[in-house]
Amino acid sequence: MTTASEPGHVGTTYADSRPWWPEPPRPPEGSPDIILVVLDDVGFGTLGCYGSEIATPAIDALAGNGLRYTNFHVTPLCSPTRASLLTGRNHHSVGMSLLSNADSGFPSKRGTITPHAATVAEVLKDNGYSTACYGKWHLAPLDQTSSVGPFDQWPLARGFERYYGFLEGISDQFYPELVQDNQRVEPPKTPEEGYHLTEDLVDHAIDFVSDQKSSAPDKPYFLYLALGTAHTPHQAPREYLERVRGRYDQGWDEVRAARHAEQLRAGVIPPGTDLAPRNDSVVPWDELPADDRRVMARMQEAFAAMVEHTDDQLARLFAHLERLGTRENTMIVLMSDNGASQEGGRDGTVNTIAYENGDSVTTAQNLAGLDEIGGPRNHSNYPWGWAQAANTPLKRYKQNTHAGGVRAPLVVSWPRGITDSGLRSQFHHVIDVAPTILDLVGADMPELRHGLPQLPVHGTSLRYTFGGADETTRRGTQYFEMYGHRAIWHEGWKAVAYHERGTSYDDDVWELYHLDEDFSECHNLAAQHPEVLQNLIGRWWSEAARYDVFPLDDRNFAERAARYHSASSPRRRRSYRYYPGMTRVPGGITPLIYDRSFTIEAAVDMTAGDEGVLVAHGDVCGGHVLYVRNGQLHYEYNHQGTRYHVAGPLHGSPERLAMRFTKTGQLCGKASLWCDDSEIGVGTIASTARFMIGWQGLTIGRDSLSPVSWDYPRGFAFTGALRHLDFTLADDGPFDVHEVID
Structure with missing residues (x-):
């Protein structure tokens, strides 16, 4: 017989x-829905609620009924x-010292998150939450992202x-390479039909929210x-580009000064905060x-239009929560992943591959x-002067450990749980977000x-800041x-060293700032307080050993991605056959x-009149394509916008079409086309x-998607029969693809 106590x-x-x-x-009764919004390369002074003229009313409203953090770091x-x-852990400790594009062969540089560091999504799912991710991932090595994993x-x-x-890590906003769950898919519309990724x-x-609240x-x-x-x-839709036309003709100096003044007026930065001098090589x-x-x-203009377009899209999401009646118990966290990008260079670029x-x-x-700037026909990135304006009032940029690279906007809004809205100046770091969510x-x-x-967990919950x-x-x-740039913050002081790539780390000059009194890192106190600086430098080495920072590595990520691959990587092959x-x-x-x-060789069955692309690799910024x-x-061959074209007449009913590239010097060569023999x-x-x-x-x-060439119509599918296509690599390159480079 079963007793009442038995299940x-x-x-x-x-x-x-x-x-x-x-x-x-089941999570505790009343647990909030959580939306974590991450912007990309959006500097401290970019959003309206952080002093910018860029129109972000939806984000500003979020900040108005929630919290704006002014001392948040990434x-x-x-x-x-x-x-x-x-994960709530420091990035070196979990295996992500740099980008996920490559495994550099060291525990802190695997380009993956170790399974010994559970994600907040894993823990929330284990505790009864539904979970969904939309947008940029960039947490898997790119040689593990094909449709076979x-x-x-x-x-x-x-x-x-x-x-x-x-x-x-990057996507054309009009022609994204999309993945749904574990399968690569095509965008649902074209740019001509009004498509934009955001x-x-x-x-x-x-x-997703509708499904959740319905079912x-x-x-x-x-x-x-x-x-x-x-x-x-x-990139942004044309109407957004048009509405900002002419807004920035006055230049970055005036814009940066105006943002600085507004930040002071609004209390985003402390009274008396200096505007950092122009970064190196930024011209008046x-x-x-x-x-x-x-x-x-x-x-x-293209940058501002993109931000304003995104704010309008977020407004649609926030309005949907209001319609469903769930906004009151939804905690929305909005942040940027780092400071504004220096990757446009001194002059800016309409071709981002050149930088890489x-x-x-x-x-x-x-x-x-x-x-074409801001549209689907090029990939623009603004110059250093505008990037520093995006980081107002700070110095340096993304990739650097000065404030322009690591101090970022953070907005937290939760109407049911945060009643004392306003500014928060406590020092916090991105490792504190996951502990905050789990705490709640x-x-x-x-x-x-x-x-x-x-x-x-290395982080600390921000929940205590909600109250005051x-x-x-x-x-x-x-x-x-x-990239060898180093810094440490300790009890209001910061030591920071800028590292020139390829130089000795011993030659780096450490600077010292008292951030409690010098928000924008303008007053180097290294000479006045050498004992404080030496203490912080020693503490940096101790923390670096504790959190698996070593070995220091200042090499360009694109070089690492091209040269360093795990033993199982598909990129260690010399021949490829595609079906x-x-x-x-x-x-x-x-x-x-x-x-x-x-060599590229296509095995085909075709007759006179058949045409189309045999193989295409790349996009409007650069690539190569073989077509009939x-x-x-x-x-x-599209080299960063410079296009080289070779053509030859076909004859009969070809069975093999080929292009043979012969290297004739460093980064140059000869392309020959073949029809059968x-x-x-x-x-x-x-x-x-x-x-x-x-x-x-x-x-x-x-x-x-984004076309390599403009010499054929969109897609241009091959009308003949393509049996297979082969790539064969010679051994005359700068490195052997078979070997791990020391």
């Missing part, structure tokens, strides 16, 4: 059995910040039940919305040639693309998960490191053709990519 009983028949149902995990780069954000570092394997977005992501977020209204959710705004390329606006001012103003290859873009090249829902980071011991602005910070120390029906091969897995001879049109075989065309490719040909991946039989 149930299985007898011989239904009549002598008692059914029971296991209780699912890492200086996107993947590390996201790893710390989701491995999937253990994709969103669905790290705690999210639904995913829609892009796995890479609108698409917010549509999915709205649908499980009592079950809270965690929604991670990681937008591409405002990472390059800066009035000293620039007229053509430079014209193109640089247009680049800032260590090359500059001339004013003439930028002017040639002037009318009464969940603990487990000591053991799936049999694996877990790293301790006068609370003393509960953080004592925080280190920073990126029709395959999905897009992401850029991190494409053949390493850089500065080496290689008007009875000719064509090969175009006959050479039909030859041409010179005077300049080729050093580390990266284009952000977009590779497709065969079509060119369906």
Whole structure:
């Protein structure tokens, strides 16, 4: 017989059995829905509520009924910040010292989050939350992002039940390479039909909330919305570009001064805070040639238009919560992953691939693309002067450990839980966000998960700041490191060293700032307080050892991504065969053709009149494509906007079409076209990519997203039969793709 205390009983028949149902995990009654919005490369002084003229009324309203943090810090780069954000641990400790693009061969540089560091999504799901991620991931090595995985570092394997977005660190906003759950998919519309990625992501977020409140209204959710705004390329719909036209003709000096004045007026920065001097190589606006001012103003317009467009999309999401009646108990956290980007260079660029290859873009090249800035036909990034304005009143940028790289906006709004709205000046760091979320829902980071011991949480909950602005910070120390740049904050003091790539770390000069009195790091006190500086430097080395910072590595990430691969990486092959029906091969897995001879050969069945793309790799910024049109075989190599074209006439009914690239010197060569066994065309490719040909991946039989060439119609699917297509790499490159580089 079953007693009342037993959960149930299985007898011989239904009549002598008692059914029971296991209780699912449930968070405490009244636990909030949580929306975590992450902006990209949005500096401290970019949003309206942080002193900017850029119109962000939805975000400003969020801050108005919630909290604005003015002393919130992040890492200086996107993947590390996201790893710390989701785990509550320092980024080196979890394996993400730099970007996820490559595994550099050391525990702190795997480009993955160790399974010994559970994510907040994993813990919330274990505790009864629904979870969804929409937007940028950038937490899986890019050579593990094809449609065959491995999937253990994709969103669905790290705690999210639904995913829609892009796995890479950058995305064309009009032509994104999308993933839904664990499958690559095509965008639902074209730019001509009004497509923009931010609108698409917010549509999915709205649908997720509707599903949740319709099917499980009592079950809270965690929604991670990681937008591409405002990472390059800066792209927005035409009407947004038009509404900011001419706004920035006065230049960055006046804009930065106006933002600084507004920050002082609004209390975003303490009284007496100095405006940092111009960063190195930032030219006074009035000293620039007229053509430079014209193109640089247009680049800032594209950035502002992108931010304003994003604010409107967030307004749609926030309004949807109001319509559902759930806004009161929804905690919305909005932040940026790092400071404004220096990756546009001194002059800005309409071609972001040039930066990745260590090359500059001339004013003439930028002017040639002037009318396309902000649209789908180029990828712009603004110059250093505008990036420093985005970081007002701070110095330096993303990648650096000075304030311009690591001090970021943070807005927290939760009407039911935060009644004392306003500014908060306590020092905090991105590792504090996950502990805050878990604190609010009464969940603990487990000591053991799936049999694996877990790293301790390094962060501290911000919940104590919700009650008042006068609370003393509960953080004592925080280190920073990126590309060899180093810094440490301890009890209001900060020591920071800027590192020149390729130089000895012993030659770095450490600076000292008392941030409690010098918000913008303008007054170096190293000479006045040498004992404080030495204490902080010693503390940095101690913290670095504690959190697995070493070895220090200042090499360019694109070089590392091109040269360093795990033993199982597809990029360690010399030959590739692709078959029709395959999905897009992401850029991190494409053949390493850089500065080496290689062959592309397509096995085809075709007759006169058949045409189309055989293979396309890259996008409007750079790439190469082999295609058939008007009875000719064509090969175009787009090197950062400089296009080299070779063509030759086809004959008969070809079975093999090929392009053979022969390296003739460093980063240059000759392309020859072949129809079966006959050479039909030859041409010179005077300049080729050093580390990266284009952000977009590779497709065969079509060119369906951002086009490599403008010489054929959209997509241009091959009308013949493509049996397979082969890449074969020679061994005359700068490194052996088979070997791990020491």
